[in-house]
Amino acid sequence: MRSAGASDVPAIAIRDLHVRLAGEDVLQGISLDIPRGDFLGLIGPNGAGKSVLLRTILGQIEPSHGDVRIFGQRLEDARGVVSYVPQFADFDRSFPIRVCEVVLMGLLKHRGIFHRWTRGDREVAYNALAKVDLAHLGERQIGKLSGGELQRVLIARALAVGSEILLLDEPSASLDTRVAGRLYELLRELSSSHTLVLVSHDIGVMSKHVRNLACLNRRLIHHGPPELTSEALHLTYGHSVEEISHHHEGIET
Amino acid sequence: MNTLAEALSYPFFQRALIAGVLASIACGIVGSFVVVKRITSMSGGLAHAAFGGVGLGLAFGFSPWFGAVGFTLACALVLGAVYHKRPDALEPTISTLWAGGMALGILLVSLAAGPKPDLIGYLFGSILFVPRDYLWLVSVLDLCLLLGLGLLFKELQASVFDEAFAASLGVPTRWLFQLILAASALVIVVLIRVVGIVLVIALLTVPAIVARQWAESLPRMMVGAAAIGTVCTTGGLLASYAFSVASKADVPSGPLVILLAIGIYGLSSLAGALRNRRRNA
Numbered sequence: 147m148r149s150a151g152a153s154d155v156p157a158i159a160i161r162d163l164h165v166r167l168a169g170e171d172v173l174q175g176i177s178l179d180i181p182r183g184d185f186l187g188l189i190g191p192n193g194a195g196k197s198v199l200l201r202t203i204l205g206q207i208e209p210s211h212g213d214v215r216i217f218g219q220r221l222e223d224a225r226g227v228v229s230y231v232p233q234f235a236d237f238d239r240s241f242p243i244r245v246c247e248v249v250l251m252g253l254l255k256h257r258g259i260f261h262r263w264t265r266g267d268r269e270v271a272y273n274a275l276a277k278v279d280l281a282h283l284g285e286r287q288i289g290k291l292s293g294g295e296l297q298r299v300l301i302a303r304a305l306a307v308g309s310e311i312l313l314l315d316e317p318s319a320s321l322d323t324r325v326a327g328r329l330y331e332l333l334r335e336l337s338s339s340h341t342l343v344l345v346s347h348d349i350g351v352m353s354k355h356v357r358n359l360a361c362l363n364r365r366l367i368h369h370g371p372p373e374l375t376s377e378a379l380h381l382t383y384g385h386s387v388e389e390i391s392h393h394h395e396g397i398e399t
Numbered sequence: 400m401n402t403l404a405e406a407l408s409y410p411f412f413q414r415a416l417i418a419g420v421l422a423s424i425a426c427g428i429v430g431s432f433v434v435v436k437r438i439t440s441m442s443g444g445l446a447h448a449a450f451g452g453v454g455l456g457l458a459f460g461f462s463p464w465f466g467a468v469g470f471t472l473a474c475a476l477v478l479g480a481v482y483h484k485r486p487d488a489l490e491p492t493i494s495t496l497w498a499g500g501m502a503l504g505i506l507l508v509s510l511a512a513g514p515k516p517d518l519i520g521y522l523f524g525s526i527l528f529v530p531r532d533y534l535w536l537v538s539v540l541d542l543c544l545l546l547g548l549g550l551l552f553k554e555l556q557a558s559v560f561d562e563a564f565a566a567s568l569g570v571p572t573r574w575l576f577q578l579i580l581a582a583s584a585l586v587i588v589v590l591i592r593v594v595g596i597v598l599v600i601a602l603l604t605v606p607a608i609v610a611r612q613w614a615e616s617l618p619r620m621m622v623g624a625a626a627i628g629t630v631c632t633t634g635g636l637l638a639s640y641a642f643s644v645a646s647k648a649d650v651p652s653g654p655l656v657i658l659l660a661i662g663i664y665g666l667s668s669l670a671g672a673l674r675n676r677r678r679n680a
Contacts, residue, residue, distance in 0.1 A: 204567060226568060232561070241435055242614040243560055251557045255568040260550050287615040307568065 155218045157182045157311050157341040158203060158228075163212035165198055172198045176212070176366050182310075185337040187356035187372065188345045191383050194363045196345045200313045203343075204230050216311065226255045229304035231314040234296040239289040245299050246271050246284040252306025274306040275299070278332060294325035298332065311341045318348055330355045406640040411527055415652070418529045418593050419632025421537040422602060425586045427625030428544045430607035431617060432579045436559045439604045441478050441580065444493040446587045446596045448474040448500030450521060454507030457515075467588045474500070475580040483573055523653035524595030526636070533592065540589055544582060548621075551575070556617055594632075598653045602628050605660040609667045631660040 158180040165173040172195045180186055190196050201207045203214055205221040216224035229252075249271040250263055257267070275281045278298035288296060297317050304312050314333070318326035326348070333342060334355050346352045353359060353372035361368040363383070406412050433442050449471045456466025474496050481492045508515055548555070557565035558572040559579075566572045583603070590599045610623030635656030642650040 206563070206567075230564070230567065232564070237561075238435075240611065241560055242611055242616050242620045243556070244616055247556065247616065248560070250553070251561070251564065251568075254553065254557055254565065254570055257553075259554060261553075263553065303564075 155182075156180055156215075157184065157217060158343070159215045159218070160203075161212050161215075163199075163202065163214065164210050165195070165202055165207060166210040167198065167207070172364065173202070173209075174365050176362075178360060178366060178369060180341065180343065182217075182341055183337070185334070185342045185355070185357040186344065187349075187352045187359045188343060188362060189347070189349055189352070189359065190362035190367075196362055197315060199362065200230065200315060200343070200345060203313060204228060226307055227309055228311040228313060229307045229309035231297075231300050231304050231312055231317060233316050233319055234293050234300060235320050237288070237296065239291075239296070241288060243288055244284070245280065245286050245288060245291065246275065248288060248299055249274050249284075249303045249306050252303045252308075255307060271302075271306055274302040277305055277336075278302045292325070294321050294329060297321070297329060301332070301336075305336075309340075311343070312336070314342065314344045316345055316347065318346060318351070323351075326351060402641055402644050403637065406637060412636070412640065414529050414531065414534060415526045415636055416633055417534055418526055418537065419636060419656075420629050421534065421541055422590050422593055423606065423628025423632055424541045424625045425537065425544055425590065426599075426602040426628050427606060427610075427621045427623075428541075428548060429579070429582050429586045430603040431610070431621045431624055432555065432559055433583055433603055434607040434611060435617070435620075436576075436579065438482075438580075438583075439600075440490075440493050441482075442583045442587065442603055443600050444478070444497040444500075445471050445474055445580075445584050446591065446600050447498075448496040449584075449588050449591055450504030450596065451500035451502075451507075452504075452588075453521065454504035454511075457511040457513075458507040464588070464592070467591070468585070470500070471584040471588050472581055475584040476577065479573070479577040479580045482576065520595070521591060522595050522597050523651055524591065524593050524598055526593050526632075526652055529593055537589060537593065540585065544586075547578075547582070551578075552618075555579070594656070595653055598656060601657045601660055602631070605657075605664055606631065609660075609664050612667050612671045627660070627663060631656050631663065634659050 156179040158178070160176050160178040163173055163176040164171065176199065188196050188199070198207060202209055203216075203221075205225075214221060216227050219227075246268065250267060252274065253263075253267055253270060257263075272281050272284060275284055278301055280295060280298055280302065283291060283295065288299070291299065301312070301314075301317075317333075318329055321329065330351065333344065336342065337357070344352065344356065356372055358370060359368065359372040360366060407416075433439055449467045452467035452470025453463040454466070455470055456463035459466075478489070478492060478496070481489050505518070508518075554565070554570050555575055555578075558570055558575045562572045562576075586603070587599050590602070594602060606624040606627035607620065609627050610620045614620035614623050635658075636652045638655045638659070639650045639652035642655075
């Protein structure tokens with residue numbers, strides 16, 4: 147098995163990562179290996195540094211110490227291997243653009259600057275849309291989609307990039323429970339072919355679907371299968387488990 | 400109807416109409432980017448800063464138009480840098496360039512020797528006195544914009560829709576943003592000569608805002624904005640001619656073009672609201 151060395155290399159390897167922003171130590175000594183094919187849920191209170199960690203993995207924030215490797219490569223050499231899926235709510239829905247044009251953006255890395263989209267490019271985009279069951283909406287303007295549909299379009303765009311690793315920031319935020327459930331179903335299907343890292347506040351729903359959980363509060367409190375000890379939750383959130391589960395029922399119902 | 404035929408028979412009036420169409424094309428293209436990227440206040444700042452360049456040209460003995468092009472492009476560079484490096488300082492920078500450019504222009508124009516351009520001319524332009532050469536200049540500007548659009552459309556579209564994503568795939572988004580600002584600066588300066596500072600901002604933004612209410616894609620928005628701009632400039636010119644003949648006073652076309660554009664915006668918003676209500680019912 148040693149000879150199959152490549153598969154032993156973690157998809158994302160984080161070593162003693164420190165990030166300082168505006169004089170604050172936002173991330174302190176994070177070390178985390180995320181194996182290929184993992185479906186990792188990242189939880190933590192507001193200000194825990196979840197988004198900062200995602201942005202550091204994407205190379206948008208320079209760590210003050212430590213490093214991040216993607217399949218053993220430095221971030222500069224791994225452009226396009228990791229894709230970020232933003233929250234649909236951050237988008238201007240009145241922007242005059244069609245669904246398939248959004249997905250075509252995923253191909254920008256592979257096409258030269260003066261290239262015009264071809265029929266083949268559109269096929270790639272429509273294949274990505276088919277994976278999220280939205281091929282029938284390809285010619286709609288994005289404002290005519292529901293929130294859940296637009297979120298899936300953004301996932302399709304990341305699939306069109308061809309990235310093996312997808313980072314998703316609160317994809318189920320502002321979606322109702324039923325739509326969020328379908329989104330998690332889709333993510334679970336995708337996790338058979340992709341490595342997924344998912345930030346969410348929705349601990350209950352998420353821990354039903356993810357393979358592993360990481361609890362972050364500037365430091366890494368817990369990393370492992372999604373059975374959380376009350377100690378880990380207390381360390382992460384700073385209050386009792388009852389309060390969290392109560393809070394969390396409030397979100398669910 | 401006679402008045403209309405009479406107006407169209409004058410070469411100066413024909414040139415004014417052509418200038419209106421050419422200006423609307425440039426504004427439809429650049430204005431659509433300005434509106435979807437929400438940088439209308441930046442274009443307003445550039446249009447007013449341009450007057451500072453006019454003053455610099457007059458004061459230091461070079462062409463006021465070269466002064467305006469150079470100064471406005473320099474301001475566009477500053478705004479582009481501030482937009483990315485110090486977003487919190489953007490609003491104050493826009494206000495400073497806006498007011499400072501005007502103040503500098505007025506001061507230097509008053510100090511300059513020789514014949515002085517009148518301020519009202521810069522504010523509202525002189526579309527009825529556009530020389531033939533100038534129509535060629537605006538045509539070349541339109542062609543350059545169309546060519547740039549043809550070559551860079553997908554990158555420009557991606558960087559105005561989702562800059563972070565486009566940048567993550569290696570699209571030079573900052574450079575493209577500078578390009579959009581530089582194109583706005585050029586369009587503004589060239590069109591100030593034709594339609595004036597106030598009208599150039601109106602033509603850049605109002606037709607694009609109306610087109611955005613109906614367009615499903617950026618190219619359609621541009622075509623729509625150019626068409627609406629053409630309707631407004633043509634309608635404004637004809638109305639100014641008709642009013643001038645009827646009232647025997649000199650009724651300027653610029654304000655009429657703007658009021659027509661705002662009227663169309665109002666009607667379009669009303670129609671959009673009715674459409675949404677019907678869809679939701």
